[in-house]
Amino acid sequence: QVQLVESGGGLVQAGGSLRLSCAASVSGRTFSSYVMGWFRQTPGKERVFVAGINWGGAGTRYVDSVKGRFTISRDNAKNTVYLQLNSLKPEDTAVYYCAASSTLVITTSTVQYAYWGQGTQVTVSS
Numbered sequence: 001q002v003q004l005v006e007s008g009g010g011l012v013q014a015g016g017s018l019r020l021s022c023a024a025s026v027s028g029r030t031f032s033s034y035v036m037g038w039f040r041q042t043p044g045k046e047r048v049f050v051a052g053i054n055w056g057g058a059g060t061r062y063v064d065s066v067k068g069r070f071t072i073s074r075d076n077a078k079n080t081v082y083l084q085l086n087s088l089k090p091e092d093t094a095v096y097y098c099a100a101s102s103t104l105v106i107t108t109s110t111v112q113y114a115y116w117g118q119g120t121q122v123t124v125s126s
Helices: none
Strands: 002-007 010-013 018-026 035-041 048-053 060-062 070-075 080-085 094-101 113-116 120-125
Touching: 002 094, 002 113, 018 035, 018 094, 018 120, 035 070, 035 080, 048 070, 048 080, 060 070, 080 094
Parallel strands: 010 120
Antiparallel strands: 002 018, 018 080, 035 048, 035 094, 048 060, 070 080, 094 113, 094 120
């Protein structure tokens, strides 16, 4: 069982930065045994994959639109995953969710993630 709580969202001007955090409470397994992902969703649209990180943190994956601007990382000692958002654009505006998956590799599919946080709003003004 995993409970996830995101924080760090807010209002920022285009070109600015934010750092999202996702703190996990885990029972039955260790946090480091989960692949972690960040997704985002805008009103009326599906939730989409943004970035993922494997158990140890050495492997990462990004959607093309955020490559070079966003960085995902994790601190297994703190049961926390982060998403650094740089060079933000108005089209990055969304609710950002973190999620945990028991898959062996980083997956972009929402159905592969069993646990989700409540989301944090990121708004980028032009």
